[in-house]
Amino acid sequence: MSIIKVENLGKKYIIGHDRKAGGAYRSRSLRDALTHTARGLYQRLRHPLSPNTEKIEIEELWALRNLEFEIEAGDRVGIIGRNGAGKSTLLKVLSRITEPTTGRIEVDGRVASLLEVGTGFHPELSGRENIYLNGAVLGMARAEIKAKFDEIVAFSEIEKFLDTPVKRYSSGMYVRLAFSVAAHLEPEILIVDEVLAVGDAQFQKKCLGKMEEVGQEGRTVLFVSHNMAMISNLCTTGMVLSEGKMEFNGRVSDAVTKYYAATNQRDTTREREFESDTAELLGAELIGQSNLSDITIHDELAVRMRYRIKKQIDGKCVPNFHFFVSDGSYAFVDSARDVACMSPGIYCADCRIPPRFLNEGAYFVGVALTTYFEGGSFEIEFFDRNALTFNVIDPMDERSNRYGYGGPIPGVVRPQLNWSIEKEAQ
Amino acid sequence: MSRLVIEAGNANRQYFKDLLAYRELFLLLAWRDILVRYKQTIIGVAWSVLRPLLTMIVFTIVFGRLAKMPSEGVAYSILVYAALLPWQFFSNTVNEGGNSLVNNASMISKVYFPRIIIPTTAMIVSLIDFLISILVLSVLMVWYQHIPTWRVVFLPLFLGLAATAALGITYLISALNVKYRDFRHVLPFIIQFGLYISPVGFSSSVIPENWRLIYSLNPMVGVIDGFRWAIIGNAEMYWPGLYLSVGLAFLLLFIGFRLFRRMEREFADVI
Numbered sequence: 001m002s003i004i005k006v007e008n009l010g011k012k013y014i015i016g017h018d019r020k021a022g023g024a025y026r027s028r029s030l031r032d033a034l035t036h037t038a039r040g041l042y043q044r045l046r047h048p049l050s051p052n053t054e055k056i057e058i059e060e061l062w063a064l065r066n067l068e069f070e071i072e073a074g075d076r077v078g079i080i081g082r083n084g085a086g087k088s089t090l091l092k093v094l095s096r097i098t099e100p101t102t103g104r105i106e107v108d109g110r111v112a113s114l115l116e117v118g119t120g121f122h123p124e125l126s127g128r129e130n131i132y133l134n135g136a137v138l139g140m141a142r143a144e145i146k147a148k149f150d151e152i153v154a155f156s157e158i159e160k161f162l163d164t165p166v167k168r169y170s171s172g173m174y175v176r177l178a179f180s181v182a183a184h185l186e187p188e189i190l191i192v193d194e195v196l197a198v199g200d201a202q203f204q205k206k207c208l209g210k211m212e213e214v215g216q217e218g219r220t221v222l223f224v225s226h227n228m229a230m231i232s233n234l235c236t237t238g239m240v241l242s243e244g245k246m247e248f249n250g251r252v253s254d255a256v257t258k259y260y261a262a263t264n265q266r267d268t269t270r271e272r273e274f275e276s277d278t279a280e281l282l283g284a285e286l287i288g289q290s291n292l293s294d295i296t297i298h299d300e301l302a303v304r305m306r307y308r309i310k311k312q313i314d315g316k317c318v319p320n321f322h323f324f325v326s327d328g329s330y331a332f333v334d335s336a337r338d339v340a341c342m343s344p345g346i347y348c349a350d351c352r353i354p355p356r357f358l359n360e361g362a363y364f365v366g367v368a369l370t371t372y373f374e375g376g377s378f379e380i381e382f383f384d385r386n387a388l389t390f391n392v393i394d395p396m397d398e399r400s401n402r403y404g405y406g407g408p409i410p411g412v413v414r415p416q417l418n419w420s421i422e423k424e425a426q
Numbered sequence: 427m428s429r430l431v432i433e434a435g436n437a438n439r440q441y442f443k444d445l446l447a448y449r450e451l452f453l454l455l456a457w458r459d460i461l462v463r464y465k466q467t468i469i470g471v472a473w474s475v476l477r478p479l480l481t482m483i484v485f486t487i488v489f490g491r492l493a494k495m496p497s498e499g500v501a502y503s504i505l506v507y508a509a510l511l512p513w514q515f516f517s518n519t520v521n522e523g524g525n526s527l528v529n530n531a532s533m534i535s536k537v538y539f540p541r542i543i544i545p546t547t548a549m550i551v552s553l554i555d556f557l558i559s560i561l562v563l564s565v566l567m568v569w570y571q572h573i574p575t576w577r578v579v580f581l582p583l584f585l586g587l588a589a590t591a592a593l594g595i596t597y598l599i600s601a602l603n604v605k606y607r608d609f610r611h612v613l614p615f616i617i618q619f620g621l622y623i624s625p626v627g628f629s630s631s632v633i634p635e636n637w638r639l640i641y642s643l644n645p646m647v648g649v650i651d652g653f654r655w656a657i658i659g660n661a662e663m664y665w666p667g668l669y670l671s672v673g674l675a676f677l678l679l680f681i682g683f684r685l686f687r688r689m690e691r692e693f694a695d696v697i
Contacts, residue, residue, distance in 0.1 A: 010434075013695065031608055096432060096538035098694040105432040119536045124462050136454040137537055 001108075002070040003189060003220050004094070009067040009103035011089050011244075015059045063089040065244040067103070071237075073188075076221040078235035078252055080228070080259045086244040087224045088193060091115060094222065095191050109188030109220075112139050116193070118178030123167035127158060127177055130166055134181045148184045155210075156180035176203055183210045189220045208234070228256050228389075232362045253362045253391040260364075260389040274382035278313055282306040284367045284387040287350065296395045297360065297414060301353045303388060305367040308346045315371040317342050317381065319349040322366035324385075331363065331412045335370070359414035360394045441687070444540050452543045456550035459522075463551060474555040475562055478510045485510075485627040495628045498654065498661045501570040507563055508657045509626045509650045512588040515556040516646060517617045519589075523548030523596030524613045527604050531697045541690045542683075545600040549589060556585070563657075575659040584652035587675055591645040594678030597686040604697050605689065625650050631662060642667030645675040 064086045071077055079087050092098045094105065095113030120137035121130050131152055135145035145152075153159055156177045158169075166174060192211075211221070211234060225231050231238065231252065238255025240248040240262075248258045274281035287302040295301050303321055320335035336349055365388035369381040394400050394409075401416060402409075430440075464470035482503055489495045490502030497505050523545040527534065530544050567574070599616075603609040624646040625633075633641050641647055642664070648671020654661040 033606060092694065093432070096430075097535065099691045100432065100434045102434045104434070107430040107432070111430070113537060116532070116536045120533050122458055122462060124465050125458065129458075129461065133454055133458055136451045137533065137539075139537075142450050142454075 001073055003073040003075075003108050004071040005106040006067055006069050006094075007104045009064055009090075009093065009105060010062060010101050011064040011086075011093055011098070012101040013061045013063055015061055062244050064093065064100075067244075067246055069239065069246065069249055071220060071222070073109075073220055074218045075237055076223065076235040078231035078238040078255065079222060079224045079241060080226075080231060080238060080255060081241035081247075084243075085241040087241055088115070089244075090241065091191050091193055091222065091224060107189065110139070111189045111191060112185045112187035113191040114138065114182045114185070114193065115191070117175055117182065121166060121174070121178060124165055126165055127162045127169070130177065131181055134178065138182060138185055139187065140185060144186075152180045152184050155183060155206075172203075179203070179207055183207060187219070189222070191222045193224045194226065228259070228362075228364070228386075232256050256362055257389050257391055260386065274384045276379075276381040278311060278371065278379075279307055279309050279317060279369050279381040281367065281369070281382045281384055281387075282308055282346065284365070284384070286388060286390055295390055295392050297358065297392055298355050298395070298399055300355045301358075301390065302350050303353070303365055303367075304348060304350045305369075305387070306346065306348045307369055307382075309342050309344050311344055312341075313371065314341065315373040315379070316340065317369055317371050319347075320368050320370060321351050322368060322383075322385070324364040324366065325361060325412055331358075356416045357413060358392050359409065359411050360392050362389060362391050364389045441540060445542070448539050448543060451539055452547060455543060456547040459547055459551045460554055463554075471558065474558050478507070478514050478559050479562065482506045482510055489627040493628075495632060498629050498631070498658055500572055500658050500660075504563075504566060504570060504572055504658065505629060505654065506627060507566055508654050509624075511556065511559050511563060512584065512649045512653050513621065513624060513626050513646065514559060515552050515585070516588050516592045516649070517620065518552035518555060519549045519592040520596050520599065521613065521617055522551060523592075524599040524603055525610060527600045527693065527697070528607070528610070534697050535694050541693055542597065542686060545596045545686075546593065548596060549593060552592075572658075574657050577656045577659075579656075581653070581656045584649055584656060587652065587672060588646070588649045590679050591649065591671075591675040594675065594680070594682035597682030598678075601686045601689040601693075604693055620644075620646065629654070629661070630664070630667075638664055638667055639670065642670045643674065645671040645678065647671055648675070 067090070079090065081087050089098070091113065092115070093100050094107070095111055095115070097113070097115075118130075118134060120134050122133065125133065131149065132142070132145055136142065153162060156173075156179075158173050158177055161169065161173065166177070169177070208230070221235075223231065223235055235252045237250065238248070238252035239246060240255050240259050242262070247262070248255055284303065284305045287304050305319055305321075307319065309317060316339050318335050318339045320333060322333050323331040325331050334351060336351075364386060366383060366385040367387040368383040370378055371381055372378045394402075396402065396406070485506045486503045489506070490497060495502075526544045526548050527541065534541060534544075599609060599613060603613075623644055630638070630641065630647055630651055648668045651661075651663060652668060655663045
C-alpha cells in the first residue's frame with residue numbers, strides 16, 4: 001500500500017528583477033515597496049499612455065516540476081541530486097513547511113521532519129528543558145517525551161550536563177543532544193535532510209545504527225544526502241532529481257549509478273578538472289557495460305581511464321584504480337605493472353577485474369595517475385575519487401554456490417577458491 | 427491512521443484541527459518564553475514590576491501634579507496604574523508578538539506547525555507580567571486604602587477585550603514584519619504613538635462630550651475605561667464608546683487573522 005502519493009507536484013518561486021536596479025528585486029522592506037509604488041505612480045502620471053516602464057521583470061523558477069511518485073509503506077527512499085535540484089524543496093513541501101504551487105499529495109500517517117538538528121533549541125535553557133521543547137517542535141507529545149526521556153539522555157551521553165544551559169555546551173554535545181531527541185521520534189514517516197553531516201564520526205555511526213533500526217521497524221524514511229555511501233547503505237529505493245524533475249526512481253543502487261553517470265559526464269566535460277602540469281584525465285568508463293546495467297558476480301569487468309601526458313618527464317607515470325565499497329571505505333587499490341617512462345601523447349589504461357572476485361554491492365572507482373621518480377619520491381598528477389560506479393549483483397543461479405541460501409553473504413570479495421574435501425575416517 | 431491531503435492553494439484546510447493538535451507545542455513555546463524571560467530571576471521579575479511603577483510615577487507627577495488633571499476621586503497614582511495594567515499588557519503583546527515570527531525564523535523554515543501559535547504565545551508571556559502588575563496594584567490599593575466595588579468581577583472581561591485587540595494587531599504586524607523587515611523599526615513608534623492617544627495618563631472624562639465617540643475608535647479607550655470602571659468605584663462608563671471599542675477590537679482580530687492566514691503560506695519562502 002502506498003503511504004505517500006504525489007501527483008503532478010510543482011513548486012514555483014518567483015524571483016523578480018528590477019530592471020532599473022539591475023539586480024534581484026524583492027521587496028524586503030516597506031521602504032522599497034513604497035518607493036517602488038511611488039515611482040511607478042509618478043511614471044504613470046507623467047506618461048499616462050506609455051506602457052509601464054517600471055515593470056518588474058519576473059522570472060519564474062520551478063524548483064519542482066511535474067513530480068509523480070508513490071512511496072510504499074516501509075520504503076527507505078534516498079533522494080539524490082546536485083545542489084539546486086529541488087531535493088530540499090521536495091522535503092519542505094512534503095513536510096508542509098511550504099505550500100506546493102501545483103498538484104496534490106496524499107499522506108497516510110504521521111510525518112516528522114528533521115531538516116536541521118536542534119530546531120527550536122534555546123541557548124538559555126538547560127538540556128532537560130530543550131529536550132522537551134525540541135521534542136514538541138518535532139511533533140512528539142509531552143507524555144511521549146516523558147516516557148522516553150531517560151532513553152534520550154542515555155543515548156546522548158550528556159547526563160552530567162542535563163541542567164546546564166545549552167549555550168555552555170560544546171558544539172559536539174549540542175549536536176548529540178539534538179540528534180538523540182530526533183532519533184527517538186516514532187512517526188510513521190520520517191523525513192531527514194542532510195543532518196548527519198555534523199557531529200563526530202563515532203556518534204554519526206551510532207545515529208546511523210539507530211536509523212537503520214528505525215528502517216527495520218518498518219517505518220518509511222525519506223533521506224536526502226550527498227553521501228552516496230550513506231544513501232546506498234541506508235535506503236532501499238532511490239530518486240534522482242535534476243532541475244526539479246524526476247530523473248530516475250527505482251532501486252537505490254541504480255539511482256546512485258545513474259547519478260554518478262550524470263556527474264561523470266559533467267566532471268570530464270567542464271566542471272572539475274583533473275589535471276596537473278604533466279598530465280590530465282580525459283575520461284573513465286566501464287568497458288563492455290552501459291553505465292546503468294548491473295554486473296553479476298560471474299562477469300568479468302573492465303575499467304578504463306584515458307589520459308594525456310603533456311610533456312616528457314623522467315619519472316614513471318603509473319595509472320592506478322581505487323575501489324571503494326558503499327560505506328566509503330577502501331576495497332583495494334591496484335596500479336599498473338612494469339610501466340616505463342612515457343612520451344607525451346594520449347594513453348588508455350584498462351584494468352580487468354576477474355569474474356567471481358567482488359561480492360555483491362555498489363562499488364565506486366577512483367582513478368588516479370601517480371608519477372614515481374628515482375629515489376622513491378612521487379607525485380599525484382590527478383585523482384578523481386568518484387569517477388565511476390557500478391553495482392555487482394548475485395543472479396542467484398546454480399553458479400552462485402549458495403545451496404539454496406537466499407540471504408546476504410558478508411565480505412568485500414567473494415572468490416571461489418579451490419577446495420578439497422576428503423573423508424579421513426569413518 | 428490519519429490521512430493528510432496537501433493540495434496546491436489549499437494546503438492548510440485542516441487549520442483548526444491542526445491548532446488543536448498543536449496545543450501542546452503552543453503551551454511549551456509559551457513556557458519557553460516565560461522561562462527565558464524570568465531566567466535571570468531577580469532582574470526578570472523586578473523589571474516587570476519596575477517598568478509600570480516608574481511610568482506610573484512619572485505620569486502621576488506630570489498629569490496629576492503639574493497639569494492638575496481630574497482624578498475621578500481616587501489617588502492619581504491608582505487612576506494611572508489602573509490604565510497602565512491593560513496598556514502594558516497590550517503593548518508588550520504587540521511588541522513581542524510583532525517581532526516573534528522573525529525571531530523564530532529558523533523554526534518556521536524547518537518545521538511545520540500552525541504559525542499563528544508563535545505570535546499568540548507572546549500574549550501568554552505578557553499575561554504573566556500582567557498578573558505580577560495586578561499584585562503591585564493590590565499593594566497600591568492597600569496603601570491608599572482603596573476598596574474596589576463588586577464591579578471588579580468584570581475585570582477579566584476587559585482583559586479579554588484587551589487581548590482581542592492586541593492579538594488582532596499582533597497578527598497583522600507580525601505577518602507584515604516577515605515580508606517588510608523595516609516594520610521592526612516602525613513598531614516602537616506605533617506603540618509610543620498608541621500610548622499618547624490612549625487615556626493612560628489622564629481620565630477620558632476630560633475629552634469633550636461630542637468627541638468621545640470618535641475618541642473611542644481606539645479600542646484601547648474602551649479597555650482602559652473598562653479597567654477604571656471596574657477598579658475605581660466612582661468612575662463613570664461611557665457605554666457607546668465601549669460598544670464601539672468592542673466591535674472594533676473584534677473587527678481587528680478578524681482582519682488580523684485573515685491577513686495572517688493569507689500571508690502565512692509564504693512565510694517559509696520569504697523569511
